[in-house]
Amino acid sequence: MGEEVDHDQALVLPILEFSKECLVPKQEKGEEWKAMSNKVREACERHGCFLLLVPEETIPMSLREEMVTAMKALFDLPDETKQKHKSPRAYQSYQGKCPIIPLNESFGVDNACQLDVAHSFTNLMWPQGNPSFCETMKSMSSKMMALNFTILEMLLESFGVGKHYNSQVENTTSVMRFMKYKVPPSNNNNNNTSSAAVGLVPHTDKSALTVLCQNEVQGLEILTKQGQWVQVSVPNGAVVVFVGDALKAWSNGRLHAVTHRVMMSGDIKENRYSFAVFGLPKEEFMIEVPNELIDNEHPLLYRPFNFAEYFTYFTANIRDDALEVYAGV
Numbered sequence: 001m002g003e004e005v006d007h008d009q010a011l012v013l014p015i016l017e018f019s020k021e022c023l024v025p026k027q028e029k030g031e032e033w034k035a036m037s038n039k040v041r042e043a044c045e046r047h048g049c050f051l052l053l054v055p056e057e058t059i060p061m062s063l064r065e066e067m068v069t070a071m072k073a074l075f076d077l078p079d080e081t082k083q084k085h086k087s088p089r090a091y092q093s094y095q096g097k098c099p100i101i102p103l104n105e106s107f108g109v110d111n112a113c114q115l116d117v118a119h120s121f122t123n124l125m126w127p128q129g130n131p132s133f134c135e136t137m138k139s140m141s142s143k144m145m146a147l148n149f150t151i152l153e154m155l156l157e158s159f160g161v162g163k164h165y166n167s168q169v170e171n172t173t174s175v176m177r178f179m180k181y182k183v184p185p186s187n188n189n190n191n192n193t194s195s196a197a198v199g200l201v202p203h204t205d206k207s208a209l210t211v212l213c214q215n216e217v218q219g220l221e222i223l224t225k226q227g228q229w230v231q232v233s234v235p236n237g238a239v240v241v242f243v244g245d246a247l248k249a250w251s252n253g254r255l256h257a258v259t260h261r262v263m264m265s266g267d268i269k270e271n272r273y274s275f276a277v278f279g280l281p282k283e284e285f286m287i288e289v290p291n292e293l294i295d296n297e298h299p300l301l302y303r304p305f306n307f308a309e310y311f312t313y314f315t316a317n318i319r320d321d322a323l324e325v326y327a328g329v
């Protein structure tokens with residue numbers, strides 16, 4: 001049945017709060033976990049994203065603050081140092097001063113949870129060493145990836161396809177992104193909602209799931225299913241969870257991959273810093289809708305496809321409907 005159009009409802013993103021009970025080992029999962037799993041699934045079906053509060057030990061506030069402080073130092077390094085971070089993968093090399101998004105700078109690091117990876121990245125940026133950056137990056141990405149997997153497990157269990165969880169995890173890799181958005185110079189004038197305020201262009205994530213943290217500077221916006229751009233006000237300490245194209249396809253379109261962007265509009269007076277951990281299918285992984293998610297009410301929407309080939313198609317074509325065009329049946 002169609003969703004009622006309720007404008008007030010459409011504007012409010014769910015804020016879910018995981019208790020410790022939601023983060024216990026598999027064998028101990030009880031009713032509270034199941035109830036929360038259903039809420040997570042509903043939020044991901046309805047909005048493709050939600051705000052999440054987690055227990056302090058899951059992502060300690062002090063670690064978040066250290067990460068933001070560490071990122072400020074990272075982005076303050078000279079351009080020629082930052083440019084040393086190069087990757088053959090799209091969107092992972094250091095990027096700054098891109099003409100389409102001049103306010104944005106970013107780094108992407110594969111498998112940042114691994115100590116050797118965090119160490120190499122840190123040593124490239126600080127040849128004299130920076131152990132605290134390395135430790136913060138590794139620890140933060142591990143915690144965010146663990147949370148990413150918890151959410152994935154909840155979604156699969158809630159759909160009754162939990163038996164696929166282990167193979168999903170084995171076939172998932174992580175990318176950590178660090179992002180900075182400068183205040184546009186024109187913000188000193190009046191309300192700036194023009195293209196000069198675009199921090200990040202509208203997109204859906206290509207991941208299965210993304211877990212995102214930001215400093216206190218807002219700017220994230222999502223496009224509702226009703227076609228309206230809505231500012232997302234992220235409470236201090238909350239994380240944002242997005243469904244990406246990979247999980248939208250695997251779930252046979254039941255989960256929504258929401259289009260989002262960052263706008264550094266007129267009332268923003270400070271730089272925005274955000275960091276995200278993307279759970280991405282490994283390159284060779286074939287995304288194939290499980291039979292359990294296909295029925296008369298949900299006919300097959302996506303053919304089986306190789307994730308890396310889809311990613312290549314997307315980077316060559318950059319279109320909003322890439323998933324439908326590439327993999328839609």
Ligand SMILES: O=C(O)CCC(=O)C(=O)O
Nearest residue numbers: 177179205220262274276
């Ligand atoms: O910086 C943000 O809040 C959004 C980042 C984002 O959407 C992305 O990196 O895919």
Ligand SMILES: [Fe+2]
Nearest residue numbers: 203204205260
């Ligand atoms: Fe995104």
